Amino acid sequence: MAYSDKVIDHYENPRNVGTFKTEGVSTDEVGMGLVGAPACGDVMRLEIRVKDGLIADAKFKTFGCGSAIASSSLATEMIKGMTLDQAAKISNTQIVEELNLPPVKIHCSVLAEDAIKAAIEDYKKKHAK
């Protein structure tokens, strides 16, 4: 079973790699989700930058297989321009379809969905008061 073209594309041209920490962005604007575990072979960190209620920008870094890298890279693309509520509705099946993930790799897309939700949750917590 060879790698899917879309997965290879995201590996060779990953979108939005990095962190807002090194870009001088105010932490007020950022929500960060860190999901997975090194012992599982899958760790995703997804950061969102929120302005005027919209996700203006997103960044990711992933320790994981090609499908995990592609899922998180795609996630950053999908959520840009969405409101927090819209982004929270993203389901892993959208990622599976877009990347043609085989059954054994579906859990990578689930982790990406978790990462989005965790980033949103983190942002909301910061602004809860």
Place this chain on the structure above:
Amino acid sequence: MATAEKLTIPVREGVTLPIFMDNHSTSAVDPRVVHAMLPYFTQHFGNAASRNHSFGWTAEAAVEHARTQIATLLGGDGKEIVLTSGATESNNLALKGAASFLKKQGNHIITVETEHKSVLDTCKRLQREGFEVTYLRPAKDGLVTPEQVVLAMTDKTIVVSIMWANNEIGVVQPIEAIGAAIKQRNPKCLFHTDAVQAFGKIPIDVEKAKVDLAAVTAHKVYGPKGVGALWVRRKPRVRIDPIIDGGGHERGMRSGTLAVPMIVGFGKAAELANEEMADEAIRLRSMRERLHRGITAKLTETYVNGSMEHRLPGNLNISFAFVEGESLLMALKDVAVSSGSACTSASLEPSYVLRALGVGDELAHTSIRFGLGRFNTDAEVDYVIDIVAKSVERLRSLSPLWEMHQDGIDINSIQWTPH
């Protein structure tokens, strides 16, 4: 939109892609072996069991010659070779056959956690049938000791099964010392070894090692897939029950028409290995050292898994911290190697061999196995060093764990939320 740099590595002279560096999984058939096999497809195609005409006699003679070629590489006699479809069958035959024949003598089997699945799964089946199995845990370097084995033996132990060299980490067990210890404790206990990875790579002497049963295969030593053998000691005579019935071939131990061309190929491969092993080992070791040195010169945070000292000359199993194995395999798209990462296995479990060594799951997921062989060259090694170094650097730039490490954060101190 931030994108990472595209990787282009110039292909040097003498290197054709893709490069095969996965010789523990299989090997290319040596052209000289193919040449030896060909006449047995269309010219000398007789059934070796046909006793009454020249087609049969010619086939039989070729098979007998191959038996000797194979046995010589083991330090045994051609008459002691039982031909099978491969080492998986040989291991099944050895363990099930011995257990069945010796069940009145005892019901205890000893093996090691790091054995090949054809041994481990066979032991599990024997457990379900009422045998007791002890799975020894090796030390961090992958080795088991004779003392460990003897300590686990009881008067009911009928077979001890320990592989000569490991397929994942290339570690070579002290088989001679273990054999001596087993026989001293109980001469009636059989000693079986899966010698697949050692055969033709390092010197094997079943007499000196007091081995009773040894499994080997052709396709790891530049022979064809689909043929293997079980060496069964004749002096003193070791008896095992067959697992395949029907005609009583191979002294009643393995019925079925012999795959003559494959066996001829197996014999030729064994003969070539016998002649070329010493020089080849020097060459492979030097290439392996070149690969290791080249990698460590360009990268930090790499860890070799298993003993470097007691190791097959062509094996390098190495973990690249903070970079997951499957993503690295994808990056090495023109180089064939394998990984102990869970993501590369159908069961999503990381390598059980690395687990048994106490290598943490994180390092198991980041491990890559290089298996150098007869047809690899220094030029290929240099290309691989380059592409490995660049790919690891690239993947580290994508890795949150590498970033944390750079920032001095202790990754073990974080509360992870596994899924």
